[in-house]
Amino acid sequence: MISSEEEQYVCLRCGFNIVNYYPKVCPFCGASNENFITAEECSQKYKVVSSKVNDKINRLNSYPALGLEHSAYCIEIENKKIWIDCPSTFSKNLDPMDKILFTHHHFLGASNLYRGYYTAFVWIHKKDSEHFIARMHHFDKKFNQDFRLSGIEAYIIDGHTPGFTFYIFGDVLFVCDYLIQSGKNFILNPYGSTESTMEGARKLRDIIINRDIKIVCGFNYVKKYYIWKKEFFNLVH
Ligand SMILES: [Zn+2]
Ligand SMILES: [Zn+2]
Numbered sequence: 001m002i003s004s005e006e007e008q009y010v011c012l013r014c015g016f017n018i019v020n021y022y023p024k025v026c027p028f029c030g031a032s033n034e035n036f037i038t039a040e041e042c043s044q045k046y047k048v049v050s051s052k053v054n055d056k057i058n059r060l061n062s063y064p065a066l067g068l069e070h071s072a073y074c075i076e077i078e079n080k081k082i083w084i085d086c087p088s089t090f091s092k093n094l095d096p097m098d099k100i101l102f103t104h105h106h107f108l109g110a111s112n113l114y115r116g117y118y119t120a121f122v123w124i125h126k127k128d129s130e131h132f133i134a135r136m137h138h139f140d141k142k143f144n145q146d147f148r149l150s151g152i153e154a155y156i157i158d159g160h161t162p163g164f165t166f167y168i169f170g171d172v173l174f175v176c177d178y179l180i181q182s183g184k185n186f187i188l189n190p191y192g193s194t195e196s197t198m199e200g201a202r203k204l205r206d207i208i209i210n211r212d213i214k215i216v217c218g219f220n221y222v223k224k225y226y227i228w229k230k231e232f233f234n235l236v237h
Helices: 040-046 111-118 192-209 225-235
Strands: 008-010 017-019 036-038 046-053 057-063 070-079 080-084 099-101 121-125 142-143 146-150 150-156 165-169 172-176 179-182 185-188 215-218 221-223
Touching: 080 192, 099 111, 111 121, 111 179, 142 146, 165 192, 172 225, 179 225, 185 192, 185 225, 192 225, 215 225, 221 225
Parallel strands: 080 099, 099 121, 121 142, 172 215
Antiparallel strands: 008 017, 008 036, 046 057, 057 070, 070 080, 146 150, 150 165, 165 172, 179 185, 215 221
C-alpha cells in the first residue's frame, strides 16, 4: 500500500514512476499527464515476469510491456538477491531483494516502493542521484567510485549520464542502455555528450577486453557476448 500522503504515478508512454507530485508532463519523456496511471492501478494491470539468464541471474520485466519497457536483473548471491536496475511495475509477488544497484537514473522504476516494502537498499552514483528527475526518489547510498559488492564489480564510465555505472558478475556484463539498437545495428546511446560517451565506451572496452564474459544483459536484450562484442568493438575508436 502507498500511504495516503504519498502519491505516485506511472507514465504509460515511458514507464517512469513520478513520486510525490503530479506534474503536467512526464519529467522523463514529456508525455502529458493524461498518460499517467497511479502506481496502484499499475500494480493491478501489470505484473513482473522473470526469465532465466543463467543459474544465478534472472531477467525481470513488466508484463504486458510498459512504456519504453526495460529489463532489470536479479542476481542471487549467498541466499540474497541483488537487483541491477528496477522494473516500472511494483509487485508484491517477488522474493525480497537486499539491494537495488542502478546503472543510472533513467530506469528507476518503482524502486522507492520496493525499498519501502522489502526494506531494500538503493544505490546509485551521486551525480545521477542529483538529476532533477530523480530528486523525489530515495537513495541509501550515493557512490562516487568503483566498488565491489558480494562478487559484483561496479565500474563508473560516465558518458551517457554523468554517473553511468556498468556491472560485471561472473561472466555476465550489465550495460543497460549504453548501447541501443538502431534498426539492425547497435549505436552508442545518442543521449548525452558524444565525446564523453565515446570516452566511456573506451573505458568499458579496456575493462572487458581481457575478461571472460559470456553474456551481455542490456536494457531490452540479453545477448551472447561474442556476438555483441563484434558490434561494440566496431563502434569504439
Ligand atoms: Zn514518460
Ligand atoms: Zn539511459
